[in-house]
Amino acid sequence: MxxxxxxxxxxxxxxxxxxxxxxxxxxxxxxxxxxxxxxxxxxxxxxxxxxxxxxxxxxxxxxxxxxxxxxxxxxxxxxxxxxxxxxxxxxxxxxxxxxxxxxxxxxxxxxxxxxxxxxxxxxxxxxxxxxxxxxxxxxxxxxxxxxxxxxxxxxxxxxxxxxxxxxxxxxxGRPSVPMQQMMARLHKGIHEVQLLEEIAAMGNMSLATLKRRFRETYQCSPMQWIWAKRLQMSALLLRTTEQPVPEIAYSTGFADLSHFYRQFRRCFGMTPVQWRRGENELSSK
The missing domain is CATH 2.60.120.810 (Jelly Rolls)
Known part of the structure; x- marks a missing residue:
């Protein structure tokens, strides 16, 4: 991805x-x-x-x-x-x-x-x-x-x-060597990950170590980070492609369309269709 x-x-x-x-x-x-x-x-x-x-x-x-x-x-x-x-x-x-x-x-x-x-x-x-x-x-x-x-x-x-x-x-700030090794594999398949155990295996870590190192590195849990990266990719695709909203949701790792809509609204303060239309600019300086 x-x-x-x-x-x-x-x-x-x-x-x-x-x-x-x-x-x-x-x-x-x-x-x-x-x-x-x-x-x-x-x-x-x-x-x-x-x-x-x-x-x-x-x-x-x-x-x-x-x-x-x-x-x-x-x-x-x-x-x-x-x-x-x-x-x-x-x-x-x-x-x-x-x-x-x-x-x-x-x-x-x-x-x-x-x-x-x-x-x-x-x-x-x-x-x-x-x-x-x-x-x-x-x-x-x-x-x-x-x-x-x-x-x-x-x-x-x-x-x-x-x-x-x-x-x-x-x-x-700099990720630890195990985190760097994990990220070298994880960035390609963020949309495919289903279980935390899969992420831990990428860095040869235990589940407890993964959670601790993720919190130390990115100040959030592994799955919070995964969902944020899926949402930012979906936001990009909505603005830069003509793919249907369901296709974007599924391609970025959301198996449930209603879950995608809820998470997108919570994150960006509007629906995917409103975002695509550019009805409001979300920016920070």
Missing amino acids: YTLYDRFTLRGQHHIRTWEQEGQSWAAYSNYRQAAAHGLYIPQPVLNLVVRGEKRIYDGLQVHHLRAGDVFLIPSGSVLCSEILRPSEDYASINFFLPSDLLATQYAAAGTGKHLVGTTLTLSPSSQWQQLTQALLRDFRKEGGAPSYENMMDRVLHLLHRETITVKQALA
């Missing part, structure tokens, strides 16, 4: 340019000239700088509406949906893979308290972020090599260090 996001290339892109360090991509400029939709599992932190256009990020009970100038942080272990809106102009953004080990160690050592995993955040816009975005655009347009990875990361991490304690808690 969700695709692993470990490289910057995605379906529907018109153009992409990436920078590499020791054979690994660490930053990319990409643009879209048509609407696009993606369901993604993101194992390492990503920083997204929106250059032009608009998109929605579906993250459980929240839908973030991003516009040019916004800076968006996606922590380790996130499972989300992204909708590039049908643009009057093309959509363009710059993305960074952030060094998760360094961030987790740095901010945990700084005593940030509670660690947030998979909690996406829109950062407060500032002139410093705008200056960085414009400098990066100039660099991406130049022919030849990329700027120094170390220098650019120092600049990005300096700006992140000036953000709120909530941002630092998100950067300090």
